[in-house]
Structure formats: C-alpha cells, structure tokens
Amino acid sequence: MGHFQRRPTGAPCPQPSTLEGTYMVDAVHTSSAPMIELRRLHRFFGATKAVHDVSFEVYRGQVFGYIGPNGAGKTTSMRILSTLELPSYGDAFIDGFSAVNDPDLVRRRLGFMPDGFSVYPNMNCIEYLDFFARSYGMMGKDRIQAIKRTLGFTGLDKIAAKPITGLSKGMRQRLCLGRAMIHQPTVLVLDEPANGLDPRARIELRQMIQQLAAEGTTVLVSSHILTELAEMCDQVGIIERGKLLAVGSVEEIRRTMRGHLRVRVIPLNQQAEIAVWLSQREGVSELAQEGNAIHFSLQGGEAEQSQLLTSMIQSGFPILEFAAHTESLEDVFMKITTGAVQ
Amino acid sequence: MSAADSTLGELPSKPAASTIDPHAQTVEQLLDGQSAWDKRLIHWSNWLNPILVKETRQALKSKQFVWTFGLLIVIVLAWSLLGLLSSIPNIYYASDGRGLLNGYLLILVVPAWLIIPQASFRSMASELDDGTFETLSLSMLRPRHIILGKLNVAALQLIIYMSVIAPCIALTYLLRGVTLETILFELIVVVITTLALSMIAIAFASFSRSRALQIVFSLVLILLQLITTFTLCSLLTAVAWQGVGFGSFEDNRASWIALGVSAFFVGLYMWVLFACSAALIGVSSANTSTPIRIPLMVAGWLIAMVGVAMAIWVDIEAAGFFLMLLGVHWAIAGAFIVGERGFISTRAKRTLPDGIFSRLFGSWFIPGPGTGYVFVVLSCLGGSIALMISPLMTSERLWDYWFAMVWFAIAINLYIAFYLGIGRLGAWLFFRRMKSGRMFTTAVFIVVLNALAILATCTLSLMSSNYSRMDYEWFCFPNPWWTLAEIIPYRYRNTNNLEELAVFCLGVVTLPIFLLNLFLSAKDIVIQRIETPDRVMAEHGKKNRAESTEQSEEIIDPLA
Ligand SMILES: Nc1ncnc2c1ncn2[C@@H]1O[C@H](COP(=O)(O)OP(=O)(O)O)[C@@H](O)[C@H]1O
Ligand SMILES: [Mg+2]
Numbered sequence: 001m002g003h004f005q006r007r008p009t010g011a012p013c014p015q016p017s018t019l020e021g022t023y024m025v026d027a028v029h030t031s032s033a034p035m036i037e038l039r040r041l042h043r044f045f046g047a048t049k050a051v052h053d054v055s056f057e058v059y060r061g062q063v064f065g066y067i068g069p070n071g072a073g074k075t076t077s078m079r080i081l082s083t084l085e086l087p088s089y090g091d092a093f094i095d096g097f098s099a100v101n102d103p104d105l106v107r108r109r110l111g112f113m114p115d116g117f118s119v120y121p122n123m124n125c126i127e128y129l130d131f132f133a134r135s136y137g138m139m140g141k142d143r144i145q146a147i148k149r150t151l152g153f154t155g156l157d158k159i160a161a162k163p164i165t166g167l168s169k170g171m172r173q174r175l176c177l178g179r180a181m182i183h184q185p186t187v188l189v190l191d192e193p194a195n196g197l198d199p200r201a202r203i204e205l206r207q208m209i210q211q212l213a214a215e216g217t218t219v220l221v222s223s224h225i226l227t228e229l230a231e232m233c234d235q236v237g238i239i240e241r242g243k244l245l246a247v248g249s250v251e252e253i254r255r256t257m258r259g260h261l262r263v264r265v266i267p268l269n270q271q272a273e274i275a276v277w278l279s280q281r282e283g284v285s286e287l288a289q290e291g292n293a294i295h296f297s298l299q300g301g302e303a304e305q306s307q308l309l310t311s312m313i314q315s316g317f318p319i320l321e322f323a324a325h326t327e328s329l330e331d332v333f334m335k336i337t338t339g340a341v342q
Numbered sequence: 343m344s345a346a347d348s349t350l351g352e353l354p355s356k357p358a359a360s361t362i363d364p365h366a367q368t369v370e371q372l373l374d375g376q377s378a379w380d381k382r383l384i385h386w387s388n389w390l391n392p393i394l395v396k397e398t399r400q401a402l403k404s405k406q407f408v409w410t411f412g413l414l415i416v417i418v419l420a421w422s423l424l425g426l427l428s429s430i431p432n433i434y435y436a437s438d439g440r441g442l443l444n445g446y447l448l449i450l451v452v453p454a455w456l457i458i459p460q461a462s463f464r465s466m467a468s469e470l471d472d473g474t475f476e477t478l479s480l481s482m483l484r485p486r487h488i489i490l491g492k493l494n495v496a497a498l499q500l501i502i503y504m505s506v507i508a509p510c511i512a513l514t515y516l517l518r519g520v521t522l523e524t525i526l527f528e529l530i531v532v533v534i535t536t537l538a539l540s541m542i543a544i545a546f547a548s549f550s551r552s553r554a555l556q557i558v559f560s561l562v563l564i565l566l567q568l569i570t571t572f573t574l575c576s577l578l579t580a581v582a583w584q585g586v587g588f589g590s591f592e593d594n595r596a597s598w599i600a601l602g603v604s605a606f607f608v609g610l611y612m613w614v615l616f617a618c619s620a621a622l623i624g625v626s627s628a629n630t631s632t633p634i635r636i637p638l639m640v641a642g643w644l645i646a647m648v649g650v651a652m653a654i655w656v657d658i659e660a661a662g663f664f665l666m667l668l669g670v671h672w673a674i675a676g677a678f679i680v681g682e683r684g685f686i687s688t689r690a691k692r693t694l695p696d697g698i699f700s701r702l703f704g705s706w707f708i709p710g711p712g713t714g715y716v717f718v719v720l721s722c723l724g725g726s727i728a729l730m731i732s733p734l735m736t737s738e739r740l741w742d743y744w745f746a747m748v749w750f751a752i753a754i755n756l757y758i759a760f761y762l763g764i765g766r767l768g769a770w771l772f773f774r775r776m777k778s779g780r781m782f783t784t785a786v787f788i789v790v791l792n793a794l795a796i797l798a799t800c801t802l803s804l805m806s807s808n809y810s811r812m813d814y815e816w817f818c819f820p821n822p823w824w825t826l827a828e829i830i831p832y833r834y835r836n837t838n839n840l841e842e843l844a845v846f847c848l849g850v851v852t853l854p855i856f857l858l859n860l861f862l863s864a865k866d867i868v869i870q871r872i873e874t875p876d877r878v879m880a881e882h883g884k885k886n887r888a889e890s891t892e893q894s895e896e897i898i899d900p901l902a
Contacts, residue, residue, distance in 0.1 A: 082480060083479075083480070084476050084479070084480070084625065085625055086625050086626075086627055096877070097877075097878065097881070100627050100687070100688070100689065101627065101687070101688050101689040101692075101878075102689075102878050102881075103626070103627075104482075104882070105878065105881050105882070107480055107481065107482065108482070110480070112480055114473070114476070114477070116473060118472045118473040118474045118476075118477060119472075119474075120396070120400065120474060121400065121404075122399075122400040122403040122404050123396075123399070123400060126373065127396070127399055130373070131392055131395070131396040132477075132481060134392035134395060134396075135392045135478060135481035135482060135483045136481050136482050137482045139388045140385070140388055143388075144373045147373060148373070179477070183481075
C-alpha cells in the first residue's frame with residue numbers, strides 16, 4: 001500500500017497500518033443522535049481516493065443535499081452508508097448503528113435508491129414491489145397494505161400491472177423510489193434521483209421528497225447540480241474529489257461567500273490600462289477580459305462598489321457600464337469546487 | 343366515467359369506492375388473487391422463500407420454461423406410444439417395463455441434469471451481474487436466503503418435470519420387471535444429482551467475480567454436467583435393467599448402503615459449497631471464515647468415522663482408503679484456508695470465543711491463515727489417529743498392515759503440514775497486500791509448488807539412471823505422491839528403509855515450519871472478543887419490524 005504514503009496537506013490522513021480497520025469503533029449512542037452520520041469516512045480504490053475523510057451529520061426529518069461533480073465520491077459514500085460497500089477507514093451510522101458492524105440493523109431503517117435501475121425480466125410493477133415486500137419479511141395483510149400505500153404514494157397504481165421493461169424513465173424512478181420505501185424506512189438515501197428526468201417529473205419528485213421529509217423521514221439526496229436541490233434541502237454538503245468542501249444550509253454557504261460581488265465593467269476604450277489599474281487595487285480578484293467587458297470579483301459590499309467606481313472615474317477612465325451583483329448559487333458552487341477531476 | 347356518475351346519481355348511499363376507483367380494485371385483485379385457488383396460493387406463499395415466489399412468477403411468463411415443459415410432454419408421450427406399440431403383441435407376459443422406465447429416466451435426465459443447473463447458474467450470475475443482487479441484499483434477505491431461494495427454484499423445477507414423468511413411471515410399474523424399489527432408487531439418484539449439480543452451479547456463479555472467471559466456470563460446469571450425466575446414465579440404465587442389486591453388488595442392501603453413503607457425502611459437501619458461496623457473495627465485515635470451517639470439520643470427522651466403521655465391520659483395508667480421502671479433503675480445504683486474510687473486523691471480533699474453555703477449543707475457528715493452518719493440521723491429525731486406531735479394534739491382528747498404515751498416516755500428515763505451512767508463509771510474504779482472490783492465488787501457489795516438486799524429482803530420478811528407469815531415491819522425498827505411493831499400505835514391503843528415512847527427514851523439515859506457523863498464529867489467538875453493544879443486542883432480539891421502529895423512536899426522541 002505504498003501509494004498511500006503520499007500524504008495530502010490538510011486533514012491528517014490515517015497511516016496505512018491503521019487502514020486495515022483497527023479503527024471502526026463500535027459507536028452506538030442512545031439519545032439525541034443524528035439519524036445519519038458519516039464519521040471520517042475514507043474509501044480508496046487503488047490510488048484513487050474516492051472518498052477522503054468525509055464527516056457530516058443529518059438529523060431527523062432533514063433533507064441533506066449531497067452535491068458534487070461527477071466522480072466526486074457521492075455514490076461511493078452513499079453505498080458505504082447503505083452497507084453495499086466497506087470503507088477503507090472510518091464508519092457511517094444510521095440511527096447510531098454502524099453500517100460496517102451492524103448492517104442488518106442499518107438495512108431495516110434504510111431505503112436506498114441507486115443511480116442505476118436494475119430490472120428483472122417478465123415482471124410487472126406490482127410483482128416487483130410484492131417481491132421486495134416479501135424480501136423485507138412482510139406477510140399477508142401487512143404486505144398488501146404496504147404495497148397499496150407505496151403504489152398510492154408514488155402514483156403507480158394506474159400502471160400497476162404494466163411490465164417493468166416498458167416503463168418510462170420517470171415511472172422507473174418512481175418504482176425505484178417505491179421499492180426503497182416499501183418497508184417505511186426512517187432514512188432514505190437517493191442517488192441522483194433527478195438525473196434524466198423531465199422538468200415536470202423533477203418537480204413531482206421534489207414534492208414527494210418534501211412530503212416524506214414532512215412525515216419524519218430523513219433524506220440524503222445527491223445531485224451534481226446545486227440549484228436543483230437548493231430549494232428543498234435543509235442542509236447541503238459540497239464534495240469534490242472525495243473531499244467535503246463545505247457543509248451547511250444553503251444560506252450559510254452563501255454567507256461564507258458574501259462579501260464578494262461579481263462586477264462587470266464596459267469601458268469605451270483603454271481596456272488594457274483599466275485592467276492593469278484594477279489588478280493593482282486591493283480587493284479585486286479573478287480578473288478576466290471578455291470582448292469589451294472586464295469581469296472581476298470585488299471584496300466588500302455596496303460602499304466598496306461605489307468607492308471603486310468613483311476612483312475609476314476620477315482616474316479619467318471612460319466607463320460606459322458598471323454592473324455588480326451578488327454571486328448566484330452557481331457562482332458559489334463554481335467557486336467552492338475547482339473543477340478538477342481525478 | 344359517465345357510467346360511474348350515473349351509478350352515483352341513482353344510488354347515493356352505496357359506498358362508491360369500487361365504482362369510482364377501478365384501479366384500486368385491480369390492485370387489490372392483483373394482490374389478493376381473484377379465484378379462491380389464487381387466494382389460497384397467495385396465502386400459502388407467505389411462508390415460501392421470496393425468490394422462489396418471484397422466479398416462479400417469472401418462469402410462468404417466460405417462453406423458455408413453456409417450451410421446455412411442452413417439449414418434455416411431447417417427447418414423453420412419443421416414447422410411451424413407441425414403447426407400448428412395440429410391445430402390444432406380448433404386453434401381458436413380457437417384462438417390457440424396464441426398457442420403458444430406462445427411456446423415461448434418460449428423458450428426465452436431460453432437463454434435470456443439463457437444463458436445471460444451467461438455469462441456476464445463469465440466474466445467480468445475472469443477479470450478480472445486473473446489480474439486482476445488491477438491491478436484494480439491502481432487504482432482510484441474507485446471502486444464505488438468496489442461495490437457498492435459488493436452490494428452491496431448482497427443486498421446484500425438478501418437481502414439475504418429475505410430475506410430468508410420474509404417471510408414465512407408474513405405468514411402467516404396472517408392466518412387469520420393474521419393482522417399486524428400483525423406481526425409488528432411480529428417482530433418489532436423479533433428485534440428489536440434480537440438487538448437487540444445481541448447488542455446484544450456484545456456487546460457481548458466486549465464485550466468478552469477473553467476466554473471464556464466469557466463462558471459465560461455466561465451461562467447467564458444462565464439463566462436469568456432461569461427465570456426471572454420462573457416468574450416472576449408465577448407472578441408471580444398469581439399475582433399470584438389473585434391479586437395485588445390479589452388477590457387482592450382489593444384494594440390494596449393498597447398493598442402498600452405497601447410495602446412502604454417497605448421498606450423505608454429497609449432502610455434506612453441498613453444505614460446504616453453500617457456506618462458501620454464502621461467504622463469497624456480497625461484501626460484509628462479518629466473520630465468514632468460521633461458518634465454512636464448521637462444515638469442513640464435520641465433513642473431515644465424518645470421513646474418518648465412516649472409515650473407522652468400514653474398517654471394523656467391512657474390510658480392514660478401508661482404513662487406508664479413507665485415510666487418503668481424509669488427506670485429500672484437508673489438503674484441498676487447507677490450500678484455500680491458509681490464504682485467508684488475517685484481518686479480523688470489529689464485527690467478527692464479537693463472535694470470537696470467550697472464556698477459558700471456549701478459547702481453548704474455539705481458538706482454531708478464529709478467522710485468519712495462522713489459526714486456519716493449525717486448524718487444518720490438527721483436524722487431519724485427529725481423523726488420522728482415529729483411522730489408525732481402528733484396525734486395532736478388529737479381532738484380526740494384521741500387524742504388518744497396521745505398521746504400514748501408521749507410516750502412511752504420518753507421511754500424509756507431514757506432507758499436509760509441510761506444503762500448507764510453506765503455502766501460508768508464501769501467502770504471508772508475497773500476497774499480503776492482495777485484497778481479492780488471495781485464497782485462490784494461495785491455492786494455486788501451493789499446487790504450483792507441488793507440481794515443481796514432482797517435476798524436479800522425476801527429472802532427477804531419470805537423470806540419475808541415464809534416462810532408463812525411474813527409481814525412488816532419497817532426492818524424491820519432496821514428492822508427496824511418489825513417497826505415498828511407495829508406502830501405500832497394501833504395497834508395503836520392507837525392502838529398503840528409504841521410505842522411513844523419507845518420513846523422518848520430512849518430520850525434521852516440517853517441525854520448524856509448523857512451529858513458525860504456530861508462532862505466527864499467536865497474534866490471531868490473543869485477539870480479544872469485543873462485547874456486542876446492548877442496544878444492538880436488544881435490536882437483534884426483536885422480531886417485529888414495526889415494534890423496532892417504535893422503540894427506536896422512543897429512544898431517539900426523549901421529548902416525545
Ligand atoms: N469500484 C470502483 N473501482 C475503482 N474506482 C472506483 C470504483 N467506484 C468508484 N470509483 C472511483 O471513485 C471516484 C468516485 O466515484 P463515485 O463515487 O461514483 O462519484 P460520483 O457518484 O460522485 O459521481 C471516481 O473517480 C471513480 O472512478
Ligand atoms: Mg454517482
């Protein structure tokens with residue numbers, strides 16, 4: 001395991017000898033525990049650090065948005081949480097039960113909707129749900145009740161007798177969600193559920209997730225688009241290249257970025273001189289020239305904005321247009337992530 | 343919709359659910375079943391393995407099953423007609439039932455031994471390939487339930503095919519020449535073989551983690567099926583024509599005993615395979631090693647016990663034969679066990695033996711190559727000692743034979759301790775970092791080592807005699823097969839003392855290897871058990887899922 005010796009800066013990386021699992025403490029706590037907890041989770045595939053020291057907590061009834069570009073490590077950490085994979089180091093907990101040590105107890109409480117959908121041939125929706133209800137040990141009336149509830153919730157009752165192979169993407173996602181929630185789990189883990197859905201289906205999906213959360217289900221939902229989740233999430237975590245870069249409510253994350261304005265200046269001429277002049281000012285960063293316009297990031301608020309404009313004009317630059325706006329969620333996301341892939 | 347409206351208008355007091363919501367009705371019908379027969383079936387299916395229910399539903403819709411089933415009926419009918427027509431003139435006094443029976447059996451064997459195991463293999467392999475296995479393992483079904491479900495499916499298919507044949511076989515019984523005993527014997531052979539082949543197929547599918555391995559295993563499976571079918575078809579034919587006490591077995595009892603013993607061992611090794619495949623599918627931090635060691639140990643002891651019984655009551659030379667079987671059993675099992683990963687997860691630590699007594703006897707069940715090595719060597723030794731004592735318990739006193747057997751037993755045990763010890767050390771040195779396929783690699787390593795020893799000794803022997811003869815010389819000691827062949831009890835002639843020297847040298851070399859391995863396994867044995875947290879114990883105690891969610895809410899939310 002020599003390649004793990006290359007330690008990154010920042011958070012201390014566990015040494016190879018401890019990676020073989022001497023950690024993995026039994027941590028069962030009883031009260032005021034988070035429903036979902038990732039604790040120093042690591043997962044390596046050879047030299048790839050798919051998940052690298054990720055920790056966060058989600059409390060009952062919350063919706064946690066897990067956001068990151070493709071290959072960030074979302075699926076891997078969700079699979080570990082769902083007991084489908086083992087961590088290289090660290091642990092994940094559902095309701096205080098370890099996904100590594102007590103997978104059976106975790107599975108009772110958890111519904112997982114993977115990003116891909118695997119079908120059995122020669123089956124219809126109702127048989128599919130019936131099979132999984134049986135697999136969860138439901139018998140007789142219980143099972144029938146559960147299937148009816150699930151069909152009703154997901155709106156699949158109209159096509160209950162349709163073969164799965166003929167379902168549209170949106171319907172498949174509903175069936176997949178139905179499968180994940182047939183045993184009324186207290187925690188739902190949804191891996192990119194909105195991927196490939198049309199706008200209407202997306203909205204319906206969001207409504208379903210919000211309804212589940214309102215009923216007390218804790219939801220962990222991933223996406224590679226922040227704006228897609230921003231409205232419905234109580235908290236978001238932004239992950240890239242296996243590392244959690246930011247956690248908090250959307251507002252909190254925006255606030256850490258506050259104090260930055262995106263400014264666009266269009267001068268009549270003298271672009272080069274203005275750019276040089278700007279680059280020497282304090283608080284100006286990310287200077288870029290795009291055609292006639294000059295874009296940059298300005299630290300501070302409206303006072304700094306007007307001060308900059310005043311001194312620009314006093315310096316005699318011919319300004320045609322000066323526009324500033326706070327950063328959008330997309331800007332925040334772009335700023336937090338670097339766009340690098342592994 | 344207008345019909346519903348008018349109904350509502352006319353009969354406002356009627357509960358409108360059924361007319362207003364036709365879909366709910368369909369859902370209910372689909373779930374509860376429409377006819378009384380449906381309802382009863384659905385009710386009973388509550389207690390069946392979910393996989394059995396699911397795959398039965400799928401099979402009823404699949405073309406392949408319908409075709410096989412239809413074809414079987416057609417062929418059986420054709421054969422019945424042919425058989426009856428050809429015997430019409432003398433049906434009352436000729437004993438033609440035997441030929442008919444033989445035909446039916448050979449027809450049954452095609453779906454039972456060729457199609458069913460293939461279906462099991464493909465069903466398991468596609469489950470693992472398509473990711474449906476993962477969604478399944480998220481539920482309350484454990485790997486063992488899934489494997490059991492697939493076995494159930496194979497059994498059900500067999501029952502269906504047999505039910506097609508059943509009336510015809512009853513017909514042959516009405517004809518002359520076929521006894522009930524013969525029919526029973528034949529059907530037992532068919533059933534056991536089908537289940538064994540299906541178990542092997544499922545195990546092969548769970549072992550093939552990659553595409554390439556899957557192709558290799560499916561080829562091996564087909565080969566195995568063909569060999570089994572050809573050899574056992576001749577058995578079926580012989581029994582059909584000559585009755586249960588066929589061929590060399592003079593009386594029926596011997597045949598039944600042979601069948602019983604074989605069935606017993608087939609069942610035992612099915613259990614071993616079952617444990618292995620349950621351990622290999624899915625990822626888990628659980629202790630997967632101990633559940634395999636237990637059936638292995640039981641199988642090892644039963645081999646020894648059957649050998650002892652045979653030596654005492656049937657033939658004293660059985661002891662030597664069963665000694666060889668025991669050696670093969672532990673050599674194969676050990677080659678894999680010494681390649682285990684030494685790492686014991688927290689979850690596995692909860693299952694470790696605790697207390698002086700259980701630590702004394704249970705320590706060799708702790709996962710890991712070191713304990714595994716000692717486990718294999720000690721188990722083999724134990725069985726060998728039992729087999730060595732058995733000739734002494736007979737009234738005959740064949741001292742020469744007994745001495746030969748003692749040498750033979752010592753040699754077998756030493757070779758196992760030697761090669762497995764080297765294999766375990768090799769795995770420890772070279773494959774320590776390997777995460778998957780380590781056991782398989784170690785087994786291959788041991789086989790290669792053994793093959794090299796055989797090659798080297800044979801070449802040396804040929805060279806020393808100028809390529810004219812192959813004589814057993816002192817440098818042939820590393821070749822276990824040759825040495826064992828030299829001292830195999832019935833050939834044993836005390837001509838020169840080379841064999842004793844070989845055993846002695848082997849002992850001198852093996853002792854340090856054994857001690858080194860024992861020393862290395864000490865680190866596994868001192869690992870302490872971790873107590874399972876109370877909350878986990880309490881949760882596991884609960885059967886009812888609804889109850890458990892209520893409980894956990896209580897604990898989590900003290901304000902509620
Ligand atoms: N089974 C695997 N073997 C090797 N590398 C893997 C495996 N699974 C995931 N990875 C790698 O781990 C990284 C994270 O993947 P993933 O968790 O799927 O990202 P995301 O879901 O955020 O798109 C990627 O670089 C991916 O190539
Ligand atoms: Mg993904």
